[in-house]
Amino acid sequence: MDMKNGGESMPRPRIVIVGGGFGGLATAKALKNTPADVFLIDRNNHHLFQPLLYQVATSVLGPSQIGSPIRAILRSNKNTIVILGEVTGVDVEGKRVFVSDADRQGAPLEYDYLILATGATHSYFGHNEFEKYAPGLKNLAGAVTIRNRILQAFEQAEAEEDPARHRDLLTFVLVGAGPTGVEMSSAIAVLVRSTLKSEFRRIDPASARIVLVDAAPRVLGTFSEDLSRAAYNRLRKLGVEVRLGHSVDHIDAEGVVVAGERIPSKTVIWTAGVAPSLAGKWLNAETDHAGRVRVQSDLTVPGHPEIFVIGDTATLDHNGKPLPGVAQVAMQQGRYSGKLIHRRITGGAAPAPFSYFDKGNMAIVGKGFAVLQSGKIRVSGIAAWAAWAAVHLQFLAQSNLRVSVFLQWVWTFLTNHRGSRLIVNYAGSENQKAEADTIAKAAVSSK
């Protein structure tokens, strides 16, 4: 992979991108025609469209409708090698990252340019013990776990002879009233009041209690007050109980405690806080209070023009405020870092400092209703919902997903039927494992 330069063979620069999310993919695409060897490393083999994770958790879509294999997306990037592996550290002086996979631990990979686009995970605000009882929504495994729990609760309630237990089984508590909490709680409300309505005999799914809790004084705190109020009213109309102004004191197997009151529930879902990846620790770089790496206006780390940190794991001020952790920021930063590196390698002029173009914010609140805020434009209702649907379809990574998601949405809208209502226990139940064990032992002893 050398390139000729005036008759001399020059090694091509090596660019290592860590993370195949919104930021990392955008960088790789921007480097498509760069005379360099690009390595994109991700611990998953797929790019995940996180904004639709809640639809997997609430059975509207199946996992394969919001994830695409990274190597399929980058198949026409002839200069890019995709590696399935987990980066565990960076040797900043030696210019290498360490990659672990099923066969190798900490294998070094050298770079000339490094882009860290490792995103964020959810934060339990120092209460990691809550995680066991309140799974969060960050990846496909989490979404399927939540889907299993929601569907399982109805199955258990139907099988339960004692009606006194139905109430606990059919109470769903969501902690965090940002976009994810609002979207999830309204989607569960639609699920119980329409899709499941006529399928059970002993229980009435529509009687399910859905409680959305947040310490903040209003839902969708990053939106304007009027849109926040519109979303609140819509949630109430859908039958969601909204508890604001109090954080959750405690979560256990029996439910949550909010402002001293216990809400018994078998299904608690964590939709609050995010924590950035370990990129700041790997680089030993300056971070903000949350751990996001402080980058310069060209998205590099101070003192290291060859290291870029982008997306959810970086922080950069814009109009006096840190840029939000949204997909648009990550994509625009990915495109910018790719362009900057391309120009450096090809001898072009450096681009102007990174500047974010805010295309606006949206959140969906049940069927046929969303809120949209873009500059001075504020819209709520079905028009915002149509815009939400169009934008989300446009940003899905592959055209086959666009078609499949569009058809599923139309079908769900018209019939209230959901696409993926399977309870899938990938590990198998304890009874299944014991049965397999007994069969295996019987087979050995009969030989």
Ligand SMILES: Cc1cc2nc3c(=O)[nH]c(=O)nc-3n(C[C@H](O)[C@H](O)[C@H](O)COP(=O)(O)OP(=O)(O)OC[C@H]3O[C@@H](n4cnc5c(N)ncnc54)[C@H](O)[C@@H]3O)c2cc1C
């Ligand atoms: C439930 C949910 C809903 C959201 N809804 C919206 C929305 O409606 N609109 C919006 O704009 N934004 C939304 N967001 C936020 C948006 O998804 C993020 O801002 C965006 O994904 C950030 O892009 P990124 O490239 O920084 O990180 P990500 O897209 O998270 O990608 C990070 C990638 O890095 C990989 N990775 C991490 N660590 C390692 C490692 N050590 N080694 C190898 N690979 C690693 C991960 O596997 C992942 O593929 C939502 C987020 C969530 C969780």
